[in-house]
Amino acid sequence: MRKRALTAARAPRAFAVEARVRARYQVTLPEPVATALAARPDDRLLFEADPAEPGVVRVRKARASWSGATAGVFGSEEEVLAFLREERASWGT
Numbered sequence: 001m002r003k004r005a006l007t008a009a010r011a012p013r014a015f016a017v018e019a020r021v022r023a024r025y026q027v028t029l030p031e032p033v034a035t036a037l038a039a040r041p042d043d044r045l046l047f048e049a050d051p052a053e054p055g056v057v058r059v060r061k062a063r064a065s066w067s068g069a070t071a072g073v074f075g076s077e078e079e080v081l082a083f084l085r086e087e088r089a090s091w092g093t
Contacts, residue, residue: 015032015036017030017032017033018030019033033059037059037060037061038061039061043061043062043064044061044062044064045060045061045062046059046060046061046062047059048060
């Protein structure tokens with residue numbers, strides 16, 4: 001019984017699980033992933049990809065109160081990136 005108590009007290013372990021992408025790009029969230037995210041039905045997830053890491057996407061639970069709150073406020077992603085490039089160029093470093 002003592003051994004079980006020690007096992008339960010350990011920090012969560014890293015894991016890797018597979019999921020199949022269906023015809024309409026749908027994925028069932030594997031249970032360990034859902035548990036790690038504390039995801040519940042109707043939660044929104046945020047997927048982040050960095051071109052510097054091709055093939056890697058990070059998933060996190062989106063805050064319900066912020067989900068989609070600023071979508072399109074500053075224009076499209078391309079417009080925002082163009083603005084940032086121009087702004088940084090004007091710094092004259």
